[in-house]
Amino acid sequence: MSPATVTGSGPNPDQGTILAPRIWVPLGVLLLGLACLLLNVWAAALVSVFGLFLLVQSQILRLQFCAEALIVWRGESVLRRFPYSEWLNWTVFWGPFPVLFYFREQQSIHFLPVLFDANSLREQLNRHVSAQP
Template sequence: MTSSQTPQPDPDQGVILAPRVWLPLAVIALGVAALLLTVWLALVVSLFGLFLLIQSQILRLQFTTDALLVWRGATVLRRFPYSEWLTWSLFWGPVPVLFYFREQRSIHFLPVLFDATSLREELNRHVSAP
């Protein structure tokens, strides 16, 4: 690779989850509904939904043979080796909105901004079932 090339998530090196925008759009809708209560609450909730919508478009999760990678554009933000994982869970059953996993030294919560079915399948494939 030359210095002018930047690494990108490579589908040949693992599964990259497709983004899903229903959670950010639902949060934005809640923000609009909050207009019935107060403008400030509506503004805060809507801005959080907008933040999630932007994140759903710029972040990618990639499952490789040995780790979960979190990409932002061409940069790997974090690498989570499966050997460090203790447990994981997707909260709220048929409509998962929150992904939780625990490593040996830390706990992580991520909003489900990706295809939840593929996320569950890849977790079952790479990490022991919770």
């Protein structure tokens, strides 16, 4: 799939699987921010702002698994392409409560909060990436 077929028009389900958004991690961070009120108002504000940031990101970012690469979309524009051929390994942390997605490419390491359906994420990773965790 050439880059021209996936730019400018937004994610197209005909070009690959698009993961559904999930707000559990941002809501958990917001609840943690509320709990921090017992300790410190500034810490609570900082954690809550981060939770709100994650909530907004869960609504505007999309992950799409295409034939040759994982594509990160923001609205209708491609933020980044991660060709599967450059992946070394991946892991979704914290089993029944997945909150962090890690993957390593030949030249870099990436950590992403799980803002999408974790079961679909694992399924697509097993399908497209040969390096198993």
